[in-house]
Amino acid sequence: MHHNGPVGEREDQQDVTVSETVRLFDANAPLVLRSGATLAEVDVAHETWGTLNAERSNAVFICHALTGDAHAAGWRQGDKRPGWWDTMIGPGKPVDTNIWFVVCANILGGCQGTTGPSSTNPATGDPYGLDFPLLDMSDFVTVHRALGRHLGVERWALLMGGSLGGMQVLQWALEYPEDTDNAIVLAASSRLTAQNIAFSAVGRQAIMKDSGFRGGRFLSEGTAPKKGLAVARMMAHITYLSEEAFSEKFGRAAQSGELTPNFGVDFAVESYLDHQGEAFQSRFDALSYLYLTRVMDYYDPFAAPGALDALAADAVKFLVMSFDSDWRFSTEHSRRIVRHLEGAHVPTSFREISSPWGHDSFLLAIADYHETIAAFLERAATERGL
Amino acid sequence: MHHNGPVGEREDQQDVTVSETVRLFDANAPLVLRSGATLAEVDVAHETWGTLNAERSNAVFICHALTGDAHAAGWRQGDKRPGWWDTMIGPGKPVDTNIWFVVCANILGGCQGTTGPSSTNPATGDPYGLDFPLLDMSDFVTVHRALGRHLGVERWALLMGGSLGGMQVLQWALEYPEDTDNAIVLAASSRLTAQNIAFSAVGRQAIMKDSGFRGGRFLSEGTAPKKGLAVARMMAHITYLSEEAFSEKFGRAAQSGELTPNFGVDFAVESYLDHQGEAFQSRFDALSYLYLTRVMDYYDPFAAPGALDALAADAVKFLVMSFDSDWRFSTEHSRRIVRHLEGAHVPTSFREISSPWGHDSFLLAIADYHETIAAFLERAATERGL
Incomplete structure (x- = not known):
């Protein structure tokens, strides 16, 4: 079998x-x-x-x-x-x-x-x-x-x-x-250190404070805390790479051409994080993120x-x-x-x-x-x- | 005068x-x-x-x-x-x-x-x-x-x-x-380094993705991206203290008594960040946060x-x-x-x-x-x- x-x-x-x-x-x-x-x-x-x-x-x-x-x-x-x-x-x-x-x-x-x-x-x-x-x-x-x-x-x-x-x-x-x-x-x-727990806690807060979270009943209610999940993922990604790696990969380069000041995605590093956040929304579940990170905190x-x-x-x-x-x-x-x-x-x-x-x-x-x-x-x- | x-x-x-x-x-x-x-x-x-x-x-x-x-x-x-x-x-x-x-x-x-x-x-x-x-x-x-x-x-x-x-x-x-x-x-x-800009960008995303942000018209519309602002502040606070300071101040202590696993505030470090986020909501403006952090990114x-x-x-x-x-x-x-x-x-x-x-x-x-x-x-x- x-x-x-x-x-x-x-x-x-x-x-x-x-x-x-x-x-x-x-x-x-x-x-x-x-x-x-x-x-x-x-x-x-x-x-x-x-x-x-x-x-x-x-x-x-x-x-x-x-x-x-x-x-x-x-x-x-x-x-x-x-x-x-x-x-x-x-x-x-x-x-x-x-x-x-x-x-x-x-x-x-x-x-x-x-x-x-x-x-x-x-x-x-x-x-x-x-x-x-x-x-x-x-x-x-x-x-x-x-x-x-x-x-x-x-x-x-x-x-x-x-x-x-x-x-x-x-x-x-x-x-x-x-x-x-x-x-x-x-x-x-x-x-985990206090700083580890801090990052973990802020990621969960981003999810739970999303208006789509609905006290965890988002699937039943047809919503989803996708934006909060994206923010949590973006933040976590900062901790997955070293500062040196961020500098090597992205430095202060523009995502394309020259920097053109605005509040959207302008620096290459922003484009990278934006992509990580977006991709994660479609493949991961916000509740799993809460449950699994919390196991790590208490371990x-x-x-x-x-x-x-x-x-x-x-x-x-x-x-x-x-x-x-x-x-x-x-x-x-x-x-x-x-x-x-x-x-x-x-x-x-x-x-x-x-x-x-x-x-x-x-x-x-x-x-x-x-x-x-x-x-x-x-x-x-x-x-x-x- | x-x-x-x-x-x-x-x-x-x-x-x-x-x-x-x-x-x-x-x-x-x-x-x-x-x-x-x-x-x-x-x-x-x-x-x-x-x-x-x-x-x-x-x-x-x-x-x-x-x-x-x-x-x-x-x-x-x-x-x-x-x-x-x-x-x-x-x-x-x-x-x-x-x-x-x-x-x-x-x-x-x-x-x-x-x-x-x-x-x-x-x-x-x-x-x-x-x-x-x-x-x-x-x-x-x-x-x-x-x-x-x-x-x-x-x-x-x-x-x-x-x-x-x-x-x-x-x-x-x-x-x-x-x-x-x-x-x-x-x-x-x-x-600013790519990592500095990354933290800055994620903070702004937390604000702009808040359903209360309303494309920046939240004052006219009677809403406010308070939760996103709190998340941005919590995350920023992690970068304001050293890992050592977090460990010295909080370690893995419970906010009161013993740890009692849940998704709310349990560790002392969570209580600290929660307080920082809440206090900030009432004293700071989400738009100012966007504008001032962006000046730093481009400097x-x-x-x-x-x-x-x-x-x-x-x-x-x-x-x-x-x-x-x-x-x-x-x-x-x-x-x-x-x-x-x-x-x-x-x-x-x-x-x-x-x-x-x-x-x-x-x-x-x-x-x-x-x-x-x-x-x-x-x-x-x-x-x-x-």
């Missing part, structure tokens, strides 16, 4: 092997959240690449970031561009799909096929809106594990993700170290007593990486994770990569970065005779 | 000597802007402290920042707090009003008494809205000079300002170096050929200062100004002050900072026998 065959069309590219949505929780076996709340229907959109071997020893789970989706790599029919991490995942790439069976799922609370706050509440027949329960990082893990069982994978060779994806990996390894041998945590944080796993006990007893090999120009989750965030892991004698490699591109660096094909990932995976492959 | 007597009530405080609004341009003598556009009526709200001496040699002009006003120091009747730079200006303070005659005016395009885009357009009887002409840094200078003539001051001992205020000082000295002997430029910039004086010619021929003594944790206008911005001034052999002192408080440092009573200002003014006082 997992092998519908390639759905892409480009012969020179790795195609998505499976792209489907499955119901993993239902009224008979609802999803019980960390808060105690339940969700009676949970569908999970996911994709896979490569083939699970007979020993089931070659499975890699990719956790996506805030606005990502299950389409991490390859091409689906009609795609104009490949998946968001296509430079990382594919035949001969750092996560080599000739070796590894790779899975990526849209996150719980998301809006790309997996159940989220804009899904229909089976109890009312209307979209959940703000009746959707608040989520915890742990809830993402619960759903990813259920997908693993569905796919026949109980133990992963590797969990891997950047930003919010890295936070899911960290949480998964802390709670269920027996689930994986290796973990790669990229440009992530175990504890603080090492504050819990005994948080590292399980991991210390069943060590997962960690690779933690940061980028020197990332000011959203600076190297200091990664160092904090490393300090906690090393304090519990978890085998941890740490590398800070030099890159001018800021937080977005984890999505880019930076040689030093990709080579480090490739080496980590080659070691993992050798250890298991792949 | 300038000496209405103290209007404050606190005997231990320096009171405002004059607080009034005068019409400096009218239909007979309209204000001609750099763009060639004209304004037929320009009122200017201003305050003064201290006394202009007989030689008119002790006059200091203070230029305020983006959201400041003429009330820089002292107390007016009913004030709950003194002026915004009361730690800097007053008897025995770095700008000692026992020595200096100090003037501060609300900026052209502002909303605190001086004509701006929400003022009545005499041609229509309605508020200007977006029919108000775009402004240039040079236009602020034109109005400040007119106020000087009105007050009987043609040559100033000192021009002084921080942030946008410092940019006005720089422009004034470049255009009319004969107007002043000294210039203090604090936490300012001669050329790039050294790009013009011969920009320094006048100043090189009639040297003003400059003091340029930055704060090491300021990431809105970092020390690099100040160093660029200094490089240009020194390239033209303008006598320039430069100091970077160590402070954890970010851009807002220029408003704070930091000992090292105030002592440097005080020493610069003492030298100026001695030179003119004050």
Whole structure:
């Protein structure tokens, strides 16, 4: 059932092997959240690449970031561009799909096929809106594990993700170290700073103050806080690039010809942000933005007593990486994770990569970065005779 | 006429000597802007402290920042707090009003008494809205000079300002170096970076996308883009403090008691930003915010050929200062100004002050900072026998 065959069309590219949505929780076996709340229907959109071997020893789970989706790599029919991490995942790439069976799922609370706050509440027949329960990082893990069982994978060779994806990996390894041998945590944080939370809060305010938000009932009322969502996205984008990257890419150039003072889009950097805001409106849901950012704000796993006990007893090999120009989750965030892991004698490699591109660096094909990932995976492959 | 007597009530405080609004341009003598556009009526709200001496040699002009006003120091009747730079200006303070005659005016395009885009357009009887002409840094200078003539001051001992205020000082000295002997430029910039412009652009988008904006006709239509203005202010505030300052002031503390996950105000940093946004709505005008931020975006004086010619021929003594944790206008911005001034052999002192408080440092009573200002003014006082 997992092998519908390639759905892409480009012969020179790795195609998505499976792209489907499955119901993993239902009224008979609802999803019980960390808060105690339940969700009676949970569908999970996911994709896979490569083939699970007979020993089931070659499975890699990719956790996506805030606005990502299950389409991490390859091409689906009609795609104009490949998946968001296509430079990382594919035949001969750092996560080599000739070796590894790779899975990526849209996150719980998301809006790309997996159940989220804009899904229909089976109890009312209307979209959940703000009746959707608040989520915890742990809830993402619960759903990813259920997908693993569905796919026949109980133990992963590797969990891997950047930003919010890295936070899911960290949480998964802390709670269920027996689930994986290796973990790669990229440009992530175990504890947002006040400034991080501030940016997050202002983005949510832009959405919630939009007259189209209607207390979260915008789907039922036929409106949408599209302008607020665009503003939130524009602001967030400023934090995804370094100041240096903004200067390199745009400087003070006009978007076309000479600067002609007005209040619209004149500087090239304005055109870039305007485009980011507009494109986001059509592909992302404002409620998902609220729910997922709020999980990040509250995440603080090492504050819990005994948080590292399980991991210390069943060590997962960690690779933690940061980028020197990332000011959203600076190297200091990664160092904090490393300090906690090393304090519990978890085998941890740490590398800070030099890159001018800021937080977005984890999505880019930076040689030093990709080579480090490739080496980590080659070691993992050798250890298991792949 | 300038000496209405103290209007404050606190005997231990320096009171405002004059607080009034005068019409400096009218239909007979309209204000001609750099763009060639004209304004037929320009009122200017201003305050003064201290006394202009007989030689008119002790006059200091203070230029305020983006959201400041003429009330820089002292107390007016009913004030709950003194002026915004009361730690800097007053008897025995770095700008000692026992020595200096100090003037501060609300900026052209502002909303605190001086004509701006929400003022009545005499041609229509309605508020200007977006029919108000775009402004240039040079236009602020034109109005400040007119106020000087009105007050009987043609040559100033000192021009002084921080942030946008410092940019006005720089422009004034470049255009009319004969107007002043000294210039203090604090936490300012001669050329916003792409990241600076990005923050500015997103703030304006938050305002213009607010359903209450109505194409800038909100006053006529009885609405107001208050929510967008609050979002713009919240975002701007993130850039006014350093990440370190946010961590020191708020960390991850709850606004009260324990964190109780929700989408409202829970973290203390959210409460702070929420308050900043709310307070700003009631004291500032959305159109002024658009007009004044846009002047900053386009400001790039050294790009013009011969920009320094006048100043090189009639040297003003400059003091340029930055704060090491300021990431809105970092020390690099100040160093660029200094490089240009020194390239033209303008006598320039430069100091970077160590402070954890970010851009807002220029408003704070930091000992090292105030002592440097005080020493610069003492030298100026001695030179003119004050």
